[in-house]
Amino acid sequence: MPFLGRFPALPRVLNPYMLPLARKVPPLVVLRHFGRRTGRTFEAPVMAFATGRGFIVALTYGHDPNWALNLLAAGQGEMVRAGRTYAISDPRRRTDAHADVPAPIAAILRAMDVHDFLEFSTTPL
Template structure:
């Protein structure tokens, strides 16, 4: 992560997420990841860009795979996602790098490429017995 990306990540963590987060999770293509801090145990809400997949969701990682929220989700083995008023239980986090951005719709690829967003986290919907999407 470059110095500018680190600065942007710190700014968003301190201010942007609090201001834009509640609005973004109500917009199509966006959501909020609810995750528990690895050390603090505190519940955090992080706005994310989401892409629906056959078995769950993929999220772009513009600040890289070492972001606190990504590490929290990996340590917990999952998280909850709130999008368009629905809540999804997600499991089996898998972080990967894809310069081709295969999961991204073609019109959005140049925008994400401009931010060098080639890292993603994929999560599967939890089995029905373990929790399921609510309306």
């Protein structure tokens, strides 16, 4: 289990403070996703890094965060990065994709025992 997975309440505490910052300051982004059961819209601040195939996000709190399950189930969502909104398509899981994030971040992710990632394609809206 990733180190941060031991603190399941942490996102609930930090996310309200991170959301305004994540809308404007890369590599932070806001992922907009729709609940699998409720259909409600949710927002999750995460760090996303550009790859040759789109963007990649480390699953730092565990293998199955709700935002990742929602994106995978719907096959779509939205990303807000530096004030611009993008449509998310083709979300897919990847493992050990450390080579696709900056080296210092990859080293931190390895130290935190993070090996699961979600990659997706984007198009500007």
